[in-house]
Amino acid sequence: xxxxxxxxxxxxxxxxxxxxxxxxxxxxxxxxxxxxxxxxxxxxxxxxxxxxxxxxxxxxxxxxxxxxxxxxxxxxxxxxxxxxxxxxxxxxxxxxxxxxxxxxxxxxxxxxxxxxxxxxxxxxxxxxxxxxxxxxxxxxxxxxxxxxxxxxxxxxxxxxxxxxxxxxxxxxxxxxxxxxxxxxxxxxxxxxxxxxxxxxxxxxxxxxxxxxxxxxxxxxxxxxxxxxxxxxxxxxxxxxxxxxxxxxxxxxxxxxxxxxxxxxxxxxxxxxxxxxxxxxxxxxxxxxxxxxxxxxxxxxxxxxxxxxxxxxxxxxxxxxxxxxxxxxxxxxxxxxxxxxxxxxxxxxxxxxxxxxxxxxxxxxxxxxxxxxxxxxxxxxxxxxxxxxxxxxxxxxxxxxxxxxxxxxxxxxxxxxxx
Numbered sequence: 001x002x003x004x005x006x007x008x009x010x011x012x013x014x015x016x017x018x019x020x021x022x023x024x025x026x027x028x029x030x031x032x033x034x035x036x037x038x039x040x041x042x043x044x045x046x047x048x049x050x051x052x053x054x055x056x057x058x059x060x061x062x063x064x065x066x067x068x069x070x071x072x073x074x075x076x077x078x079x080x081x082x083x084x085x086x087x088x089x090x091x092x093x094x095x096x097x098x099x100x101x102x103x104x105x106x107x108x109x110x111x112x113x114x115x116x117x118x119x120x121x122x123x124x125x126x127x128x129x130x131x132x133x134x135x136x137x138x139x140x141x142x143x144x145x146x147x148x149x150x151x152x153x154x155x156x157x158x159x160x161x162x163x164x165x166x167x168x169x170x171x172x173x174x175x176x177x178x179x180x181x182x183x184x185x186x187x188x189x190x191x192x193x194x195x196x197x198x199x200x201x202x203x204x205x206x207x208x209x210x211x212x213x214x215x216x217x218x219x220x221x222x223x224x225x226x227x228x229x230x231x232x233x234x235x236x237x238x239x240x241x242x243x244x245x246x247x248x249x250x251x252x253x254x255x256x257x258x259x260x261x262x263x264x265x266x267x268x269x270x271x272x273x274x275x276x277x278x279x280x281x282x283x284x285x286x287x288x289x290x291x292x293x294x295x296x297x298x299x300x301x302x303x304x305x306x307x308x309x310x311x312x313x314x315x316x317x318x319x320x321x322x323x324x325x326x327x328x329x330x331x332x333x334x335x336x337x338x339x340x341x342x343x344x345x346x347x348x349x350x351x352x353x354x355x356x357x358x359x360x361x362x363x364x365x366x367x368x369x370x371x372x373x374x375x376x377x378x379x380x381x382x383x384x385x386x387x388x389x390x391x392x393x394x395x396x397x398x399x400x401x402x403x404x405x406x407x408x409x410x411x412x413x414x415x416x417x418x
Contacts, residue, residue, distance in 0.1 A: 002382050004096075007034040007070035009061070009085060011046045013262055014100050014127070015076025018370045023074070024050045029378045030072075036064040041265040061085070065092050072096040072381065078173060079180045083109040086124070090116050096381050097124045099392075102189045103399055105181040105406075110396050117392050125377055125388050126395035128193045129369030132376055134360040136194065136369075138342060139326070139335055143198060147344050148328030154198055154309040155325040156191050159338075163248075165295060165315035166239045167259050170215050171282045175291035183293040184208070184409075185402035188313050191322070192405075193390075193398035195301055195309035198326060202397055202418070203301040203309075208405035209413040210297025210313070220287035227283050229274070239286040246273045299405045337367065 006023055008015045015037075023030045032050040036058040037043050043057045058064035065088050073094045075085050083104045089097055097117075103126060104110055117124050130136050143151060160169075169187070174180045184192075196203060225231035228241035235242070249260045249268065256268055263276045277283030284290065295315040302308050321337035331346035342354040362368040373390075380388055388394075404416040 001028055003031050004029060004072050004378065004381055005070040006030050006032045006072045006074060007036070007064075008032065008046075008074040008076065009036040009064065010075065010077035010081075010100070011035050011037045011042050012076065013258055015074055016042060016046045017258060017261065019074055019076065019098070019127075019374060020046060020050060022371050022374050026374065026378070030374075034058070034064070034069040036061060039265070045265045061088075065089075068093045070094075072098065072377075074098045074100075076100040079104075079186065083113050086113055087116055090120050090122050095122055096377075097122060098127065098377060099124055100127045101395070102181045102185045102402070103392075103395065105185055105399070105403060107400070107403065110399060114392055114396060123380060123388060124392040125373070125380065126390045126392060127373065128190060128390040128395055128398070129366045129373045130190050130194060131197060131369070131389050132372040133367040133369040134372070135335065135337070135342065135356045135367055136197075138354065138359060139324070139333060140198065142333060142342075142344055143326055143328075147346060148326060148332055149330035151198065151200075151307050151326060151328050153327040154195055154307065155323075155327075156195060156309070156311045157323040158188055158191050158311065158313045159317035159320050159322065160187060160313065160315045161317055161320040162238060162315060163244045164259070164320060166215075166244060166286050167262075167282070169293050169295075169315070170239075170286045170291045171241075171284060172262070175293060177292050180293075182402065182406040184210075184297050184299065184313060184405050185399060186293075188297075188299075188311060189395075189398045189402055191311050191313070192299070192301075192401045193395065194324070195311060196303065196397055196401070199301075199303040199305065199307040199309060201303040201305040201307065203401050203404075204304050204418060205302040206299065206401060206404035206408055206416045206418065207413050208297060208299040208408040210294045210409050212292060212294050214295055214316075215286050215291055217287055217289040220285065224285055224287065226285055226288055227278065228285060229277050229283060231285065241277050241283045245277065245282065246270055249273065294409075297405070297409060299401075301401060 008020055034056040035052050047057050073089045077085055168174050174186045228234055234240050263282050264272050266272050297313045299311040319338055324335040326333040334343045340356045344352040360368050408414050408416045
C-alpha cells in the first residue's frame, strides 16, 4: 500500500485536531513528515503527537516553503491566508492540496488560484466535508432516485447554537470582518455548497438580509463586567465563559476536545481554563463590542433550472445541527441532524424513515465527513481515476453565492444576478 507523505501548515482546530489526528491514525496510508505554524506551543504539541522531528518543524512560512517537503500539503491556516499559501504550494511543486474552506472572499483570488491549479495540473480538494457524510449522500441518492419527483424548493436551517456563535464569532477567530471572510461564507459555504449540490445547477439570482442584532454594547446587562469571571452574572448568564467552558467541560467528562482545547495547548484543567479566561479573548463579555459579524442571515437562491433554495443561518438556537427539507412534486424529504432522522414522505404513501446513526459507525467530525474526506483523498492520490467531488472548480460556486449574498445584504436585500 502506498504511503502518502504529508505536510501540514496550520496545526490548529482543523489542521491539527480534525485532520491531523485522523491522518496520523491512518499510518498505513499517510505519513506526516513536516509541520508549520506560527505558534511554538502548537508545534510542540502536534510534533509529539505525530512523531515529527525538530528539523521538520517551522515557525517561518518562508523557511517551510524553501523545499517541497511531502506529496500532499494540508492548508488549514486562517481564512485570509488560504490562497496565498496555496499559490506558494503550487509554485513549490506540490501536486495534491487539501485546502480548508472558505477559500477566499476575493473573486480575483479565487480566479487566480483556479487558473494556477489548472495550469499546473494540481489537484485541490476543498474541505466541504458535508458532501462526504453518509447522511448527505443518502439524501442525494433518494432525491436522484425520484422518490419525491421533480425538486422544487430546498430549505436549509443552519442552527449555529448560541454557545458556538459566542465561541467562534464573538470571542473567536471569526469575530471581525476585517480579519476573516463574511459570516455567511465562514460558517455557511457548506450550506450554500449543499444547495447547489441538491439543485444540480448553478445559482442565477441571490438575495439576502441579516444583521448583527444582539451582541452589542447597548445590550450589555446592567452592572456586567468586561470579563465573565469578574461578573455578577457569571453563573446565570447563558453566554458566561465559565458556563460555556469550565462547567461544560466538566459535564462532558473533562475531555481534551473542541471547543475546549481551542483555549490552550496545555493539558486542560480548571486552573488552565481560569488563567485563559482571566486574560484571553475567550473570557470576555460577549457584549463588549469586539465583534462585527452578523448573528442571523437569510439567503434565497434561484438556480438555472428553476429550483429555489432558502438558507437560514441562525445564532439563536439552543442546539446545533442542520435541518434540511427537500420539497418535490410528489413528496418531501426531511433531514434533521440532531433528531438522527431522514424521513422520506411521498404523497399518498407511507413514510420511510432512516436513523442517521444506523447508516454509519462513524459520526465524529461533521457527521463523519472529516474522516470520509481524508479516505476519499487517499483514493484520489493513489487512484488516478477517482473523482474529486469537492474540487476547486466545484467549490468556488458556493463562494460566489456567498459573496453575492453579502452584497445583497449590504444593499437591503437587493437582487444580485450571478
